[in-house]
Amino acid sequence: MKTIRKASVADAFAIAPLIDLAMEHMIVAYIFAGDRPQGLSYLRQLISRLDTPYSYRFINVFEEDHKILGHICLYPMEEITGLRHTMVENLPAGMESVFELPADTYPAAPGEIYIDTLAVLPEAQGKGIGSQLLQHVMTTYRNQKHYFLSLLVAKDNPKAHKLYRSLGFVDVAERNLMDKEFYYMQWKSTT
Template identity: 30%
Template sequence: MIRKANPDDRKIVALLIVQAMGDLAFKFANSNNIHDAIALFEYFFSQQGNQYSYENTLVFENDGQVVGSINAYDGAKLLELRAPFLQYLIKNCGLKDFNPEPETEAGEFYLDTISVSENMQGKGIGKLLIKAGIEWSAKLGHKKAALLVDKGNEGALRLYLKMGFEIENERQFIGGQYYHMIYNNQEPV
């Protein structure tokens, strides 16, 4: 079952966000300690008005347990939603002069992090979450859903292409190389 997230989901969703981000989560936390990265995203998931908030998250529940999540928001609001996160990183994580490139833009609904618990992967949950993100996008009136995929993540790239996403361009983001992919909401999911 897919549902809107709530603050009580913070522990598992923070872990899912860190899993989805990989090295990026450690760069944000300015630490190689997974507990620091998880704590950072637990905090922001519990708060309102930021890109990692429960307000911008759907979760997949299986037998009462959250086993997957998708975090998404209006690309036009990226800088507004990112501001509290960056301010916190500067103040609490020692990331002075840290200004990541924009990973999204106005005119698209950005699917930021999509993750499924390792023991539940391969069961179609990720695909259902992506479909829910696309439907959420269309319901809000967006013509495009977008995401970034690491150029080295061939499995995810194949899945997104199979689901109807197209590579629009390539982008650098915090030192990594990514495909910026678009799903046109005029297409059936």
């Protein structure tokens, strides 16, 4: 049976590798020098807490036959400062600068719900799971006029950019983050 549901603390082991995948292995590669067990342990800690941007309370999962195949993590941008502070304070000593971002990287607007990560296990890709997760979130916010969804998509990921555009996201700006170019996209309900 296929279902999309809110994540729980018990899902942390399945979600951590998905977040790592969505972040292109940044946590493991840069912060933990390739030490995958240590990097995934850190992500599981973030997922298990209530006060981080990767908390289970901000995650929906796609599950088939009791196996998590994909996830989407989104949160109100108005909370980002406090959420990021908790995440950074739990990094290994000396790594805090990895998450120091220019103030205009996340110019939170009232009602902005930021889609931070979306990933599907490689063996489950190409089956529409990412689209289903996005559509689930869009349905949740469709009738809430004072909210809008936003995300960043790497310019070197035209497949994802095309998917977001096909679902109604529009390019609003361009951003440079950690020496990589991104499109900043938004979706607002038209109903």
